Amino acid sequence: MTTLSKKSKTELEAEMLQQLEDFIEQLKAGKIKPFKEQTDRARENLRKAGLIK
Amino acid sequence: MISNPYPLSRLDYIPDSDESYYSFISRGKKNILKIVGFTPIEKDGKKYYNWGFGDLVKYETTGFNVDDKTDSNNGDVKRVFYTVASALSAFFETNPGVTVHLKGSNQQRMNIYTKIIARHWADIDTIYDVRGFINGQIEPFQETVEFDYLLISKKKT
Numbered sequence: 001m002t003t004l005s006k007k008s009k010t011e012l013e014a015e016m017l018q019q020l021e022d023f024i025e026q027l028k029a030g031k032i033k034p035f036k037e038q039t040d041r042a043r044e045n046l047r048k049a050g051l052i053k
Numbered sequence: 054m055i056s057n058p059y060p061l062s063r064l065d066y067i068p069d070s071d072e073s074y075y076s077f078i079s080r081g082k083k084n085i086l087k088i089v090g091f092t093p094i095e096k097d098g099k100k101y102y103n104w105g106f107g108d109l110v111k112y113e114t115t116g117f118n119v120d121d122k123t124d125s126n127n128g129d130v131k132r133v134f135y136t137v138a139s140a141l142s143a144f145f146e147t148n149p150g151v152t153v154h155l156k157g158s159n160q161q162r163m164n165i166y167t168k169i170i171a172r173h174w175a176d177i178d179t180i181y182d183v184r185g186f187i188n189g190q191i192e193p194f195q196e197t198v199e200f201d202y203l204l205i206s207k208k209k210t
Contacts, residue, residue: 016086020076023088023109023117024064027074034074034119035105039092042103042154045202049186052095 058136061089061143071099073147075140076109081127088119089140094154102144104153104205106137122158134169145207156202164199171196182206 026032046052064074075089086109094101107121127133141153157163170177174196177183184191185200194203 016078016084019086019109019111019117020064026116026118032115032118034088035090035092035103035107035121038105038121038156038158039094039103042101042156042202043094045156045186046094046101046154049191051191052098052101 057132058139059132061136061139063143073144075143077136079125079127079129079133079136081125081129083125083127085125085127087133087136089137090119091140091144091148091153100151102148102151102153104141104144104155106140130165131169134166141205149207152204152206154202154204160199163202166203167196167198167200170194170203180208182208 023032027034043052059077059079061075061077064076071093073091077087077089079085079087087106088109089104089106091102091104093099094103105119105121107119108123108125109117110120110123111117144153145151155166157166170183174194182205183194184204185194185198186192186202186204187198187200191204192198192200194200
């Protein structure tokens, strides 16, 4: 888990910003698909409800 | 409706993507970076989106991703939920005609969402159309019903 509570606010913001940038880079590169399981389950839910094909 | 949410940032990362992501820092017992995501449900459609949120975590093998199952117990659940709700409002500003699917990672979370929606129902009902799936059918939102999932769209003004 991402926990940085002992660091100064400036360090914390910089480190979290870097984490976000790394996350975005991975998204751009197609290396990760956040919420994939949730989205797949949602697709199945809507199919069963007849809302999508 | 939204009382004191954390500051929210939109992540503009892929211009051609239908996915939308927002981030904020939960400042409870610890500081935790949270991600809110709206991901398209249909492969070739743009009507339905899943609304998910979780903690940004770093995995040894795959790097950063979002963990939507962990309960952070950070002491700020209401403020986190209000912030996540503010992301829904921001998402509907740019996607006014879509419907959002919401399902908690477990029934306890789903019940929390239902209770918070019920508590703010007078405000929510003026802006959003909220329906839920129960017993094989889509029904209008009722606070006493344990819905399997919720479908939320913005009312036309």
